[in-house]
Amino acid sequence: xxxLQKTIxxxxxxxxxxxxxxxxxxDSDTTAAPVVNPPLKELKLSVNFDTIYxxxxxxxxxxxSEGQDIEAEVLTAEGTVLxxxxxxxxxxxxxxxxxxxxxxxxxxxxxxxxxxxxxDKTQGKGTFIFKGKTYEIQESHLSLQGMYQDKTxxxxxxxxxxxxINNDEKIAALSIFFTPAHLIQGDKYSFELxxxxxxxxxxxxxxxxxxxxxxxxTRQDVEINLNLGDPNEKNxxxxxxxxxxQSLQGEPFSLEYEGQSRIDLDLWDY
Numbered sequence: 001x002x003x004l005q006k007t008i009x010x011x012x013x014x015x016x017x018x019x020x021x022x023x024x025x026x027d028s029d030t031t032a033a034p035v036v037n038p039p040l041k042e043l044k045l046s047v048n049f050d051t052i053y054x055x056x057x058x059x060x061x062x063x064x065s066e067g068q069d070i071e072a073e074v075l076t077a078e079g080t081v082l083x084x085x086x087x088x089x090x091x092x093x094x095x096x097x098x099x100x101x102x103x104x105x106x107x108x109x110x111x112x113x114x115x116x117x118x119x120d121k122t123q124g125k126g127t128f129i130f131k132g133k134t135y136e137i138q139e140s141h142l143s144l145q146g147m148y149q150d151k152t153x154x155x156x157x158x159x160x161x162x163x164x165i166n167n168d169e170k171i172a173a174l175s176i177f178f179t180p181a182h183l184i185q186g187d188k189y190s191f192e193l194x195x196x197x198x199x200x201x202x203x204x205x206x207x208x209x210x211x212x213x214x215x216x217x218t219r220q221d222v223e224i225n226l227n228l229g230d231p232n233e234k235n236x237x238x239x240x241x242x243x244x245x246q247s248l249q250g251e252p253f254s255l256e257y258e259g260q261s262r263i264d265l266d267l268w269d270y
Contacts, residue, residue: 041064041065041104043070044063044108046063047059050112050113051112051235054090057086057167058088071101095112097109098110124261125257126257127255130248130249135169137165137257140259141162142163143161144191146159150200155180156182157179167209171208173205175224177194179195195227199224202224203217216249218245225242225243228241235262235263236260236263238261239258240258
């Protein structure tokens with residue numbers, strides 16, 4: 001009898017130990033592994049102009065770390081989301097913008113300076129005719145693109161784009177040309193402002209303002225005549241522009257504008 005009692009006690013102790021060991025083992029097995037979120041991707045924000053006047057529209061662009069265009073929300077410093085990533089200021093001042101997208105870090109901050117309309121600014125007048133339709137020129141911008149080398153003579157040239165813009169139809173005519181650049185010392189160059197007698201290697205392009213879809217482009221028989229003064233302290237330049245081409249998309253193109261254009265020299269770093 002005592003032997004049986006001892007046997008039962010031993011079996012009971014073994015069973016209890018087994019249960020305890022099993023519970024302990026189950027508890028460790030059900031410990032949840034830490035959740036590792038994938039690293040956030042890089043997002044870069046840029047704007048077509050960082051210094052503008054009241055009433056001028058600007059466009060923002062977002063790209064990833066590989067330089068590919070991606071869709072993202074662009075916001076003001078106050079958190080207002082821009083519609084179609086474009087913005088038109090109504091007051092002068094300094095403004096800040098960032099872009100946000102799920103799975104990405106917040107973008108770099110972009111600052112835009114909005115200037116009051118200069119007192120001496122005149123209303124420019126002009127039109128361009130493309131594929132038989134006449135467009136009023138509502139904005140005119142002359143921008144220096146940088147330094148380029150002439151493949152035929154190996155001389156350095158300054159590249160320019162004169163943008164004649166119609167905001168209603170979201171279309172722009174780009175008169176593209178070069179002017180001579182001169183070596184100062186070392187690898188530093190100066191440029192010549194465009195005048196009626198120093199225009200080189202002309203071309204013409206018409207595209208959509210927002211999508212940049214090209215409606216027409218040619219380097220053949222493009223005549224660009226400029227009669228411009230010097231820039232003033234408000235970065236405005238006055239004068240007359242005439243651009244003609246016998247065949248752009250199979251039809252004649254012509255442009256005439258007289259008044260003031262905003263000039264942008266920020267890209268020149270030579």
